[in-house]
Amino acid sequence: MDQGKGLVLVVEDERPIADLLRMYLARDGFGVHVEHDGAAGLAAARRLRPVACVLDIALPGMDGTEVCRRLREAGDWTPVLFLTARDDEIDRILGLELGGDDYVTKPFSPRELVSRVKAVLRRTQGPPPGAEQVRTVGPITIDPARRECLVGGEPVPLTSTEFSLLAHLMGRPGRVFTREELLSSVWGYAAHTGTRTVDVHVAQVRGKLGDAAGVIRTVRGVGYTADA
Known part of the structure; x- marks a missing residue:
C-alpha cells in the first residue's frame, strides 16, 4: 500500500463507513489503518504514530473524545478529526475542547473528509516561504x-x-x-x-x-x- 503521504488511523465502528474512508484516503496516497473500537484505536495511535487520526465520537467501549483526551494528556498532539452525528453539537464542542483539530458531521462526503485531513496536515507542515519569522x-x-x-x-x-x-x-x-x-x-x-x-x-x-x-x-x- 502506498503510504507516501503518511499513515492515517481511522477509528470507526460502522464497517461500511470505515471501508469507504479507507478507499478514499488510499486513493489519495495515504496509508490507512482501521480499528473499530476506542481502546484498539488508542493502542494503534500509540503504536503506529500516524500523521492524523479520524475518530468517530460514538465508539463502543471508549468513545472518540476519551481517546483524544488520553492522547493529549500523554503529550501526543497528532492531528485529530472527529466524525459526529449531525445533531450532536455538544459532542462536537467537547471534542474540540479536548484538543480535536476539526470535525465532519454524518452523513458526509468522503472527498470532503479527505480534503479536511489534507488541510489539517498542511497546518502541521510549517509556514509558507516568507512566513517563517519569529x-x-x-x-x-x-x-x-x-x-x-x-x-x-x-x-x-x-x-x-x-x-x-x-x-x-x-x-x-x-x-x-x-x-x-x-x-x-x-x-x-x-x-x-x-x-x-x-x-x-x-x-x-x-x-x-x-x-x-x-x-x-x-x-x-x-x-x-x-x-x-
Whole structure:
C-alpha cells in the first residue's frame, strides 16, 4: 500500500463507513489503518504514530473524545478529526475542547473528509516561504518554523490548529479578522459550515495562554484580533 503521504488511523465502528474512508484516503496516497473500537484505536495511535487520526465520537467501549483526551494528556498532539452525528453539537464542542483539530458531521462526503485531513496536515507542515519569522505580541512569542509558542519564555503546548490560529492573528497585530476569514484562512473551508469552531478554538488558546490570554481580543460583532 502506498503510504507516501503518511499513515492515517481511522477509528470507526460502522464497517461500511470505515471501508469507504479507507478507499478514499488510499486513493489519495495515504496509508490507512482501521480499528473499530476506542481502546484498539488508542493502542494503534500509540503504536503506529500516524500523521492524523479520524475518530468517530460514538465508539463502543471508549468513545472518540476519551481517546483524544488520553492522547493529549500523554503529550501526543497528532492531528485529530472527529466524525459526529449531525445533531450532536455538544459532542462536537467537547471534542474540540479536548484538543480535536476539526470535525465532519454524518452523513458526509468522503472527498470532503479527505480534503479536511489534507488541510489539517498542511497546518502541521510549517509556514509558507516568507512566513517563517519569529513574531512577538506582548508576552507571547511564536516561531512558525519550529511550530513553537512561548509565553514569558515558557513553552505552551498547542494543537496544530490552535497554533495556526494564534499565528494567523499574530501575523498582523491589531488587524481584526472576522470569524469567516479565520475559518477560510486557518481551516481552509467556507463559512457555510458554521463558525462555532472558531470560537471554541479561541477559547482553548486563551485558556492555555493563561495571564497572556488578553492579547487575543474579541471585537464584538466582528471577530478577533491579537493586540498588546
